[in-house]
Amino acid sequence: MTDTPLRKSLYLPTECEIISVTDLTPVEKLFRVRRTDGLPLGHLPGQFVQVSLLGWGEAPISVASSPTREGIFELGVRRVGALTSAMHTLQTGDTLGIRGPFGRAFDLSRLCGQDLILISGGCGLAPMRSLIQYCEDRPSDFGRVAILYGAKSPADRLFKDDLARWDASARFACSMTVDNISGGDCFSGSVGLITRLIPPLTFTPDTTIAAIIGPPAMYRAVIAELYKKGLSSSRIAVSLERQMRCGVGKCGHCSIEHLLCCQDGPVFWLNEIEHLRGAL
Numbered sequence: 001m002t003d004t005p006l007r008k009s010l011y012l013p014t015e016c017e018i019i020s021v022t023d024l025t026p027v028e029k030l031f032r033v034r035r036t037d038g039l040p041l042g043h044l045p046g047q048f049v050q051v052s053l054l055g056w057g058e059a060p061i062s063v064a065s066s067p068t069r070e071g072i073f074e075l076g077v078r079r080v081g082a083l084t085s086a087m088h089t090l091q092t093g094d095t096l097g098i099r100g101p102f103g104r105a106f107d108l109s110r111l112c113g114q115d116l117i118l119i120s121g122g123c124g125l126a127p128m129r130s131l132i133q134y135c136e137d138r139p140s141d142f143g144r145v146a147i148l149y150g151a152k153s154p155a156d157r158l159f160k161d162d163l164a165r166w167d168a169s170a171r172f173a174c175s176m177t178v179d180n181i182s183g184g185d186c187f188s189g190s191v192g193l194i195t196r197l198i199p200p201l202t203f204t205p206d207t208t209i210a211a212i213i214g215p216p217a218m219y220r221a222v223i224a225e226l227y228k229k230g231l232s233s234s235r236i237a238v239s240l241e242r243q244m245r246c247g248v249g250k251c252g253h254c255s256i257e258h259l260l261c262c263q264d265g266p267v268f269w270l271n272e273i274e275h276l277r278g279a280l
Ligand SMILES: Cc1cc2nc3c(=O)[nH]c(=O)nc-3n(C[C@H](O)[C@H](O)[C@H](O)COP(=O)(O)OP(=O)(O)OC[C@H]3O[C@@H](n4cnc5c(N)ncnc54)[C@H](O)[C@@H]3O)c2cc1C
Pocket: 048, 057, 058, 059, 060, 061, 062, 063, 075, 076, 077, 078, 079, 080, 081, 082, 083, 084, 085, 123, 126, 127, 240, 241, 242, 243, 244, 266
């Protein structure tokens, strides 16, 4: 059978070169990458790629940088198993395979002109960073942008330099919290669950959109707080994670009832999935 360009783009990895590797925490690294053919990745905030390494398999990883940062893209990777541990041994100049970008991105046309509340927990800041950088680079596209971030401890926070810059920027209203703090930690945010950051927010529900990315336990509690502030489920976007194989809607591994997380998501409007069993 002849390979059409579509088949190639879906199933064949493209070779990419690592430009730099930075430690984010002891278990998370940031990989700055470019396609060796010089073409842009062509992603939108919220999309993911399938990363492969010969002999180690493939895994879905969200793109952590905005498409407005041209020529490169970034992947924030937590070391959990076979592929991600192998990735953590890679250095500048090494190559990896990339399929994609895949999945449904944040709906930028609906976000445009709105005030935004961008809520992430733990590793969820990696995909959220793509949208935050987009807001940074297109300031006139959006109204007020609030960034809410929660981590286990000050040391567990990802992208500490970015967080400091966003916190200092007049463009963003940043609030951060950690579950635990110990004597030697230098941290000016609050201590407690991320839900505590929502009641102090002031916003107009009819002109505000919230986006949530984080560990599964976070969603219901955060959504409950947003409902209390009058935000409707059609104004809340959630990015969900499921175990994936193909990444392109063929194998069914990532199903949420009749939806496929890799294709219908990972970004969903809450009113599309809140009634589905096991979605949140
Ligand atoms: C859309 C999407 C975006 C993602 N973005 C990122 C990202 O930006 N950064 C990042 O570090 N990780 C991300 N992940 C998770 C990442 O894909 C898994 O950690 C990765 O597949 C682990 O591969 P491995 O070979 O290292 O681990 P394996 O050896 O395959 O597995 C290690 C352990 O992790 C579990 N696991 C594997 N995949 C998942 C999953 N999707 N959800 C829950 N548990 C899983 C396995 O069951 C096993 O217990 C994302 C996942 C999805 C679905």
